[in-house]
Amino acid sequence: xxxxxxxxxxVVFKRRDRRSIPTVMRELVWPxxxxxxxxxxxxxRVNRLPDxxxxxxxxxxxxxxxxFTPLFGFHFLSAAGIALIMRGNVLAALLATFFGNxxxxxxxxxxxxxxxxxxxxxxFNPAHAETLGATFLAxxxxxxxxxxxxxxxATAHWGGLSRFFSEVWLPYLVGGIIPxxxxxxxxxxxxxxIIEAYQRRRRNKLKARLEKLRAKLHAKRDDKPDRQxxxxxxx
Numbered sequence: 001x002x003x004x005x006x007x008x009x010x011v012v013f014k015r016r017d018r019r020s021i022p023t024v025m026r027e028l029v030w031p032x033x034x035x036x037x038x039x040x041x042x043x044x045r046v047n048r049l050p051d052x053x054x055x056x057x058x059x060x061x062x063x064x065x066x067x068f069t070p071l072f073g074f075h076f077l078s079a080a081g082i083a084l085i086m087r088g089n090v091l092a093a094l095l096a097t098f099f100g101n102x103x104x105x106x107x108x109x110x111x112x113x114x115x116x117x118x119x120x121x122x123x124f125n126p127a128h129a130e131t132l133g134a135t136f137l138a139x140x141x142x143x144x145x146x147x148x149x150x151x152x153x154a155t156a157h158w159g160g161l162s163r164f165f166s167e168v169w170l171p172y173l174v175g176g177i178i179p180x181x182x183x184x185x186x187x188x189x190x191x192x193x194i195i196e197a198y199q200r201r202r203r204n205k206l207k208a209r210l211e212k213l214r215a216k217l218h219a220k221r222d223d224k225p226d227r228q229x230x231x232x233x234x235x
Contacts, residue, residue, distance in 0.1 A: 046096070046191065051089045053199060057192040058088025061184040063096025068108055068180030070172040075100065096187070108179075109172060116175025139164035 049056050062082035066075050075097045083093035100108065117123070138160030146156045 046092055049089055049092055053192055053195040055087065056089045056092045056195050057188045058086045059083045059090060059092025060096040060191045061188040062086060062088055062093040064099045064187045065180040065184040067097055067100030068112060068176035068183065070169050112176035112179060113168065113171045114175065116171030119174050120171060122171065135164050135168055
């Protein structure tokens with residue numbers, strides 16, 4: 001089983017080996033075996049989920065859609081909530097959040113922020129990308145300061161957080177809705193026939209195994225009278 005970069009799935013799928021925090025953080029950026037192997041692992045796990053295909057596909061939609069939101073740290077919880085509302089498979093939703101990864105997040109973030117600025121009637125400043133890191137840093141400093149201010153006489157600062165909310169988080173949230181829905185629908189209609197075909201093939205294999213087992217049992221039953229016949233004649 002490949003090693004994954006999210007410790008939450010260690011609990012879901014009951015990993016036997018516990019990984020250290022540095023290992024988990026490293027594999028968040030680059031899983032062991034690379035992202036290609038990681039993609040095939042997710043696809044395999046989704047196909048093998050014990051649920052109806054349309055429920056699994058709904059979970060895939062929920063996970064992919066959430067990947068286009070700036071709810072970092074809450075993607076699992078958000079995907080599970082949307083999957084429950086849609087009556088989709090929660091585990092499929094959790095797995096599908098891997099659509100958002102260190103490779104796709106920069107593309108999603110830039111596109112969603114630009115689209116969100118346009119939808120909100122704000123002009124996107126080309127120099128904004130250069131100051132994006134400073135915006136994140138200022139918001140982090142304000143957040144740290146305000147947490148300490150709860151226990152000290154210090155005054156809370158909201159300038160950095162306000163700028164981050166108006167220039168980054170809100171445009172990202174608004175702009176991620178449309179591409180998130182489109183990407184989620186594409187993945188839904190793409191995954192549904194694949195899951196149906198996989199489950200059909202699996203049922204046929206299981207049916208063939210059962211028929212083969214029944215044939216062996218019938219053959220053993222038919223052989224028993226022939227082996228007992230000579231003894232009956234001697235008696």
